[in-house]
Amino acid sequence: MTASGGIASWADSAARLVAVAAGRMPADLVVRGGRWVNVYSGEIIPGTDVAVAAGRFAFVGPSATHAIGPDTQVIEAEGRFLVPGLCDAHMHVESGMVTATEFARAVIPHGTTTMFVDPHEIANVLGLPGVRLLHDEAMTLPVNMFVQMPGCVPSAPGLEQAGAAIGPAEVAEAMGWPNIIGLGEMMNFPGVVAGDPAMLGEIAATQRAGKVVGGHYASPDLGLPFHAYAAGGPADDHEGTRPEDAVARVRQGMRAMLRLGSAWYDVAAQVRAVTEGGLDPRNVVLCTDDSHSGTLVEDGHMDRVVRHAIAQGLRPVTAIQMATLNTAQHFGLERELGSIAPGRRADLFLSSDLARLPVEVVIGRGVVLAxxxxxxxxxxPYAYPASARDTVRLGRAVRAVDFSVPAPAGVESVACNVIGVVENQAPTRALVRRLPCRNGRVEADAAQDVCHVAVVERHRGTGTVSNGFVSGFGYTGSCAVASTVAHDSHHVLVVGTSREAMAAAVNRLAEVGGGICVMRDGRELALVELPIAGLMSDERAEVVARKAGRLVAAMAECGCGLNNAVMQHSLLALVVIPELRISDIGLVDVRRFQPVPVVLGA
Incomplete structure (x- = not known):
């Protein structure tokens, strides 16, 4: 059987839904004898039958015998829980290193039937046409994938140069597309706080269209800047890391989005605002933000997030509400999604245990999907056009000497600004380390766990290389890791202990059209090819997950012990999250949003 996208509207299905519920027509599908997880009432209702017609729930009650005809498919729930299909409130397909189709294939067996995706990664490479590519692909899927129009391309104008630019005119145009649900995360929070006309113009275009504005306030400051940001219109925020962050957002009328991705573990701390502080959970939703392909295939998706939330002390029904009804209500889709109730899309899964949440049968739009x-x-599979490929344009092959930081004359060591990686969190620390100098260059220092880091411009072939230093990866020996996944402008980002290894890794990515490469002692340890915009593979998710597994092992062989170091690597250039980052224009202090020198002085 082949699944395809699309579902008739309620208006076009209403007559049949009413007829099935009344017993005048047979259902397409009936699930019998389940325990109904009712996210409206907070109850578990045993002995429940569900009847489905035209891809929507027609009847939910104690017996659907009246809806069973000779051609009705009947599934025996045998007392298992009937759980609404899970919703990911905020995520980036590209972080899985696969296409939207492959992402869906990976997460459907985990009970995810709805995703709200922000394709600002492909937007930074290909601009509005790239967004349209993913938008159109999403509409072919057998599950619900709604698209948020990226609003921050580049994410920090003046501090980085992306492959494209998006402004109010592009946002206004996209609001008329059929599958656009709102504006993606407004990462340029300093711009909003400062009243930047472009940022406020994008928000205004979204609100005029009656759609949701995504938030991104990546600062611990809950004073006037936070209040100014809230006044700017974002309806949600996923950048909180503390209980007080969740409380502040909900009090200001936002939804607090708690994320558990491959590298972001922000649920445990913030959910205490509910379990210990008594915060009303109706305005709290769960999301992943960024999920590595290995996480999707091996550990799960939103089922993993819900299980984790339950383990932190949430009632199972409350955790499920945060991943279903709360999300649907936030995006104005309560009559379409997020519950097992008449008229809604028939998205649910069967599970024999509400705490462990094994996903045993997945139904999407009334079809058994897994x-x-x-x-x-x-x-x-979805075929991407040639215009989405061959996007790594270096202009020239890089050399080892390109990765040099000049040292002041006649000194043996200098104080340097160094990016400090924080495991399992998006923020970095701004460190100062004294590094040795040799032959007129500042050197990395394995004893202090300090490596070289560089960004190589790859959109226009300018040959520009910006250099700095990073601490926290633990690399030893002669090694380098290079990636064209470098949030958000997605130049080539390379970290290494050896300039020669760095050059080899970067040039290898230019050969294959993008991806992630690990070099050690002159040989290639791992390679994940990402030929679509330098961000996504055109292979199956399982294949990409295996390659990603080898990548993680190769990074560990180089001495890295970080959890999901791939994600930590990819965010070193994200110049909208404090404290210190590197972009194609150099080192950036994100606390003050201004460039800073690498070398502070002798």
Whole structure:
């Protein structure tokens, strides 16, 4: 069986739904004898049957015998829980290193039937046409993938140069597309706080269209800047890391989005605002933000997030509400999604344990999509055009000397600004380390866990290389890791202990059209090819996950012990999250939003 996208509207289905509920027509599908997880009432209701017609719930009650005809498919729930299909409130497909189709294939068996995706990664490479590519692909899927129009391309104008630019005119145009649900995360929070006309213009265009504005306030300051940001219109925020962050957002009328991605573990701290502080959970939603392909295939998706939230002390029904009804209400889709109730899209899964949440049968739009962790339908691959490929344009092959930081004359060591990686969190620390100098260059220092880091411009072939230093990866020996996944402008980002290894890794990515490469002692340890915009593979998710597994092992072989170091690596250039980052224009202090020198002085 082949699954395809699309579902008739409620208006076009209403007559049949009413007829099935009244017993005048048979249902397409009936699930019998389940325990109904009712996210409206907070109850678990045993002995419940569900009847489905035209891809929507027609009847939910104690017996659907009246809806069973000769051609009705009947599934025996056998007392298992009937759980609404899970919703990811904020995520980036590109972080999985796969296409939207492959992402869906990976997460459907985990009970995810709705995603709200912000494709600002591909937007930074290909601009508005790239957003349209992913938008159109999403509409072919057998599950719900709504697209948020990226609003911060580049994320920090003046501090980085992306491959494209998006402004109010592009946002206004996209608001008329059929699958655009709102504006993506407004990462340029200093611009909003300062009243930047472009940022406020994008927000205004979204609100005029009656759609949701995504937030991104990546600062611990809950004083006047936070209040100014809230006044700017964002309806949600996923950058909180503390209980007080969740409280502040909800009090200002935002939804607090708590994320558990491959590298971001922000649920445990913030959910205490609910479990210990008594915060009303109706305005709290769960999301992943960024999920590595290995995480998707091996550990799960929103089912993983819900299980984790339950483990932190949430009632199972409350955790499920945060990943279903709360999300649907936030995006104005309560009558379409987020619950098992008449008229809604027939998205649910069967589970035998509400705390462990095994996902045993997944139904999307009334079709059985997966059983026991395996897809039950074919989801055909999506063909990306040639215009989305060959996007790594260096202009020239890089050399080892390109990765040099000049040292002041006649000194043996200098004080330097160094990016400090914080495990399992997006923020970095601004460190100062004294580094040795040799032959007129500042050197990395393994004894202090300090490596070289550089950004190589790859959109226009300018040959520009900006250099700095980073601490926290633990690399030893002669090694380098290079990636064209470098949030958000996605130049080539390389970290290494050896300039020669750095050059080899960067040039290798230019050969294959983008990806992630690990070099050690003159040989290639791992390579994940990402030919679509330098961000996504055109291979199956399982294949990419295996390659990503080898990548993680190779990084560990180089001495890295960080959890999900790939994600930590990719965010070193994200110049909208404090404290210190590197972009194609140099080192950036994100606390003050201004460039800073690498070398402070002798």
């Amino acid at each position: 059983r026991d962790g395996a897809l039950a339908v074919e989801v055909p």
